[in-house]
Amino acid sequence: MSSRGLVRARRVWKRFRxxxxxxxxxxxxxxxxxxxxxxxxxxxxWALRDVSLEVAPGEAVGIVGVNGSGKSTFLKILSRVTYPxxxxxxxxxxxxxxxxxxxxxHPDLTGRENVYLYGSLxxxxxxxxxxxFDDIVAFAELGDAIDRQTKYFSSGMQMRLAFSVAASLEPxxxxxxxxxxxxxxxxxxxxxxxxxxxxxxxxxxxxxxHDLASVEALCTxxxxxxxxxxxxxxxVREVLGAYRSHIExxxxxxxxxxxxxxxxxxxxxxxxxxxxxxxHPLEVSVVLESDAARTVRVCFGLSEGPATPMVVLQxxxxxxxxxxxxxxxxxxxxxxxxxxxxxxxxxxxxxxxLLAWQPVTHFDVAGPDLDRPPRGIVRxxxxxVEATWQHDAV
Numbered sequence: 371m372s373s374r375g376l377v378r379a380r381r382v383w384k385r386f387r388x389x390x391x392x393x394x395x396x397x398x399x400x401x402x403x404x405x406x407x408x409x410x411x412x413x414x415x416w417a418l419r420d421v422s423l424e425v426a427p428g429e430a431v432g433i434v435g436v437n438g439s440g441k442s443t444f445l446k447i448l449s450r451v452t453y454p455x456x457x458x459x460x461x462x463x464x465x466x467x468x469x470x471x472x473x474x475x476h477p478d479l480t481g482r483e484n485v486y487l488y489g490s491l492x493x494x495x496x497x498x499x500x501x502x503f504d505d506i507v508a509f510a511e512l513g514d515a516i517d518r519q520t521k522y523f524s525s526g527m528q529m530r531l532a533f534s535v536a537a538s539l540e541p542x543x544x545x546x547x548x549x550x551x552x553x554x555x556x557x558x559x560x561x562x563x564x565x566x567x568x569x570x571x572x573x574x575x576x577x578x579x580h581d582l583a584s585v586e587a588l589c590t591x592x593x594x595x596x597x598x599x600x601x602x603x604x605x606v607r608e609v610l611g612a613y614r615s616h617i618e619x620x621x622x623x624x625x626x627x628x629x630x631x632x633x634x635x636x637x638x639x640x641x642x643x644x645x646x647x648x649x650h651p652l653e654v655s656v657v658l659e660s661d662a663a664r665t666v667r668v669c670f671g672l673s674e675g676p677a678t679p680m681v682v683l684q685x686x687x688x689x690x691x692x693x694x695x696x697x698x699x700x701x702x703x704x705x706x707x708x709x710x711x712x713x714x715x716x717x718x719x720x721x722x723x724l725l726a727w728q729p730v731t732h733f734d735v736a737g738p739d740l741d742r743p744p745r746g747i748v749r750x751x752x753x754x755v756e757a758t759w760q761h762d763a764v
Contacts, residue, residue, distance in 0.1 A: 381420050382418055382456070383420060418595075435601075441595055465542070468536050506535055537564045586606055637653075641699075645736055652700040653698075658725070660691060664688070670713070679713060
C-alpha cells in the first residue's frame, strides 16, 4: 500500500514570545529597568504542548477547539508555514493548504499568474497547470476578474481562488482552516462537495472548523485541542460529543447577571416524571422571576451543546410580578439516544432581551442510536423518524 498522503506528527511543541511590545519609549524603558533589576520582563507562551497525530492516506480528521487552543498553529506546522520548537512532522506526497485567506496568493500578481505560481510551488509543470486552468477559473467563479491583480479582490474572491487552486491541482494531502467561513453559503457547499470528491479519490484531509456539523459530515476521526494540549482524540462523534459538553459548560459559567427576568428553577423529564425516551413525551418546566408584570415571549431551544438549537419552542404569554411557572410539553421527542441541553431566553414585545440566551440544564435520552450517515451528508439535527421499508424484486 502506498504511503502517499500520510500525515504524522510526533510530540510537537510550539512556543511564542509573550513580551512583544510596542516600540514606544515608555515600553522600552520599562523593559530595560526590569532587566537591570534582574526581573523576568517577559516569557514564552506555549501554543502547542506534546501534540501527536497520525492520519492514514485517504483519511479525514477534523480538528476542533475554542479560539486560541492551537488549531491553526498546528495546521501551519503541518503545512510548514512555521516550524515546531520540538517534535517531528512528516507528510508524504503533494501538500495543498488553505491556511489563511491569502495563503499562496501574491497581491501584486493577477489571478492567472497566481494560479501558475501556486502550481509551480506544488511541483507541477506549466503544461499541467494549463490543462486544469479553465476548471479552476470556473470553480472559483471569477470570470474576467482572473486577469486583475488579486490585491483588488475581495476577501471572498481571494478565498475562492485559493481554494479552487488548492483543490484542483491533485494534492495527496489537503489542509483546510476555517477560512471557508468568509465565503457565501452556495460556495461553501461547493467547497464541501469538492472535498467530498477528493476524499473519494483517496486524498487525505485535515480540516479545522468551528462548524461541528460539517466536521462530522466530512471526517471519521476528530482531534480536540484545549490550551495547546490534546484533550480528546478518536471517532469523530465521540470527540464532538465531549467538545459540545465542554462548550455548554463554558456557556453556563458565563451566564449573564442583572437580567430583568431571572430563571429560578428548571426541570425536564419524561411524562409523569418517567425517564426521557425517543418518541415519548418530554416535559419542560421553569420558574421565572420578574420585577414587574409584563407580556413576554419565552423561547426554549434543544441543543447538542452549542448555542445553536436543533429544535426551537416559543410562546407569547404574561408573567406576573414575582414568580411564574412556565411549562411546555413535546408529545413525541424525535431525538435518538444521547445527551442534549436545554437553552432558554425571554424577550419583550420589542425583542429586547429580558433573560439572555443561556443553557439551563442537560438531559439524557434513552432509545435507539442513530447510525452515522454516509460521509458528506451534513447531519444538522439527529432526528429519529419511524419509517416502514419495503423492497421487492422487479
